[in-house]
Amino acid sequence: MIEQTLDLPTRDGAATTFIVHPEREGPYPVVLFFMDAPAIREELRDMARRIAAVGYYVMLPNLYYRRGVLELADLPPLPEAEARARMFDLMGSLTIAGVMEDADALMDFADRDAAASPGRMATLGYCMSGQYAVNYAARNPRVAAAASIYGVRLVTDQDDSPHLAAQRSKAEFYFACAETDAYAPPEMVEALDAALKDSDTRAEVELYPGTHHGFAFPQRAVYDKAAAERHWERLFSLWRRTLS
16 A cells, blocks of 8 residues: 655645555546544544555545644643534634635646546545535536535535535435434435435435444444444445446
């Protein structure tokens, strides 16, 4: 495996990006992996390595670069409530428009890297970033598959709401939703599913019984190994089907 951590130029600065792909045989389809609210950490790098190991060029950008933050663990320690408020402040500093520009900058770099395939690509987002994965599929026709794992703000009254953005793309979508999720309650998941079915969008909305928001992250107390492995099976199947 080849790993790099590079500061990739964007309109607003430089996004530190972890890039990993197999050593031999490329080029490999790009998987643009958007971080969740707790930011870049070894847990996410390990997930990127797992994806890369089966034949993908994975890019994991730091979305908080505008605030000068890479890993929350590097920040001064705070009491739990204050640390949580700081994380939500960082999350609130992001906009879909800004993240889309960042994604364009990353793809500009990938287009100049011989290890990255210039063909079909995929996007993947967890938690706050499910909406980014979906919106980039609507923005870039190269995206053949987009996955949102316990994504938030799945149905809003904005034009960039995932339930609307997905309908503007020819990609295939996969939404994995936790049964218990304050950020994506059952009525929101049901509204998403209904909207996508009514529009004949190529999408699957799957509810994971007995799970909580964050179930796929090994370092979370709510980690559910069986559900996490199912989500990996769904992702790899989606990418084999759409990126081959």
